[in-house]
Amino acid sequence: MSGKPLYIRNASQLVTLKGSSDAPLTGKAMEELHLIEGGSVWVEGGVIQSVGTDKKIRERYGSRLAEAEEIDATGRLVTPGLVDPHTHLVFAGSRENEFEMRLKGASYMEIMNTGGGIHATTSATREAEAERIYKESRRRLDQFLRHGVTTVEAKSGYGLSLEHELKQLEVAVELNRKHPVDVVSTFMGAHAVPVAYRGRPDEFVDEVVREMIPEVARRGVAEFNDVFCERGVFTPKQSRRILEAGKEYGLAPKIHADEIEPYGGAELAAEIGAVSADHLLKASSEGIRAMAEKGVVAVLLPGTAFFLMAEMADGRKMVDAGVPVALSTDCNPGSSPTVSLPLIMNLGCLKMGMTPAEVLTAATINAAHAIRRGHEIGSIEEGKKADLVIFDVANYMGLQYFYGSNHTEVVVKNGKVVHRRG
Numbered sequence: 001m002s003g004k005p006l007y008i009r010n011a012s013q014l015v016t017l018k019g020s021s022d023a024p025l026t027g028k029a030m031e032e033l034h035l036i037e038g039g040s041v042w043v044e045g046g047v048i049q050s051v052g053t054d055k056k057i058r059e060r061y062g063s064r065l066a067e068a069e070e071i072d073a074t075g076r077l078v079t080p081g082l083v084d085p086h087t088h089l090v091f092a093g094s095r096e097n098e099f100e101m102r103l104k105g106a107s108y109m110e111i112m113n114t115g116g117g118i119h120a121t122t123s124a125t126r127e128a129e130a131e132r133i134y135k136e137s138r139r140r141l142d143q144f145l146r147h148g149v150t151t152v153e154a155k156s157g158y159g160l161s162l163e164h165e166l167k168q169l170e171v172a173v174e175l176n177r178k179h180p181v182d183v184v185s186t187f188m189g190a191h192a193v194p195v196a197y198r199g200r201p202d203e204f205v206d207e208v209v210r211e212m213i214p215e216v217a218r219r220g221v222a223e224f225n226d227v228f229c230e231r232g233v234f235t236p237k238q239s240r241r242i243l244e245a246g247k248e249y250g251l252a253p254k255i256h257a258d259e260i261e262p263y264g265g266a267e268l269a270a271e272i273g274a275v276s277a278d279h280l281l282k283a284s285s286e287g288i289r290a291m292a293e294k295g296v297v298a299v300l301l302p303g304t305a306f307f308l309m310a311e312m313a314d315g316r317k318m319v320d321a322g323v324p325v326a327l328s329t330d331c332n333p334g335s336s337p338t339v340s341l342p343l344i345m346n347l348g349c350l351k352m353g354m355t356p357a358e359v360l361t362a363a364t365i366n367a368a369h370a371i372r373r374g375h376e377i378g379s380i381e382e383g384k385k386a387d388l389v390i391f392d393v394a395n396y397m398g399l400q401y402f403y404g405s406n407h408t409e410v411v412v413k414n415g416k417v418v419h420r421r422g
């Protein structure tokens with residue numbers, strides 16, 4: 001990559017999160033943001049070359065300032081690009097019609113069991129041409145970018161057949177190729193038992209294991225394999241089978257665990273060495289302990305609990321237990337239709353007992369580790385990809401305190417300015 005160097009100068013506060021590339025942060029370390037007052041960054045070839053006080057950067061690059069694109073960050077906060085490690089970005093249609101049903105008392109699972117929820121989006125996604133799915137998903141990805149997100153994970157799971165799962169995954173791959181935001185793909189053929197397999201879930205599990213996983217792996221369209229382990233969806237035994245099969249084909253395991261009731265999902269994640277266990281609203285204390293011991297990242301989704309009017313996962317307890325915690329929007333058409341990772345951080349503070357420093361760690365470096373990208377993104381360190389955000393607040397506290405607004409001013413992806421407000 002060639003082009004001008006980029007010089008972001010004199011941020012009132014620059015959050016580096018240095019020294020966090022090898023493993024996610026846990027416990028007290030989640031609060032060690034490594035702040036630089038009057039911080040600057042020098043970027044070349046899409047990579048961070050140097051970070052430090054403005055004085056240090058000027059001393060080092062003083063003779064080259066004229067050739068650089070300069071962005072004055074005086075009075076602003078600079079952070080690593082935000083990372084969203086759990087989304088259902090790629091789908092067609094919408095489910096606004098379910099909102100009133102839920103407000104009148106219908107539960108998420110009741111709606112799903114009567115053919116709505118995931119099944120409704122599966123029908124819409126199966127019917128849609130890839131081009132339409134691409135356009136609708138790209139719009140969401142644009143919105144993510146405008147909220148300071150530079151990498152998202154994206155799951156399939158609204159196809160529930162080989163043909164339609166591949167269609168979704170190929171859209172995700174295409175978005176990754178064409179859009180400034182990086183898209184990391186996860187196969188989630190086991191998102192629900194399709195209506196046609198009602199009462200025969202094991203036959204569908206056979207199909208996922210014997211047909212879908214090998215073909216998804218052969219085409220190289222996903223890195224991770226996920227399953228919705230929940231009563232009425234896939235049992236822990238079926239989930240284990242699906243995740244073990246994925247491992248054989250090189251797909252790293254992730255799991256939707258203990259969202260609606262305690263079901264052994266957190267324990268299973270630890271046993272099989274999942275990269276992350278996500279949701280965890282009802283995770284047991286034993287499950288949390290096991291995850292801490294095995295270093296499984298807890299991807300918490302407070303926007304989902306908020307939107308489903310459910311009790312939040314206990315983020316405070318998990319951080320204190322030594323679990324590496326990450327945060328995500330869970331952007332999807334039914335239980336969390338949002339792209340605002342900053343709002344999710346606000347909820348992490350206000351509803352899950354996490355501190356402003358912890359939620360920033362959770363949405364940057366720990367989120368990067370939840371998708372095995374901790375070595376290249378999630379912190380501002382020499383040699384890492386230059387994914388950076390300038391927010392129009394003076395410090396990281398402001399990002400949490402002035403909640404509900406989008407403070408994103410400039411987004412840099414791979415060293416290029418890809419969004420400027422206004």
Ligand SMILES: N=CN[C@@H](CCC(=O)O)C(=O)O
Nearest residue numbers: 117118228330332333334335
């Ligand atoms: N809980 C299961 N899957 C998604 C929701 C999908 C949907 O409702 O469309 C989630 O992660 O929240």
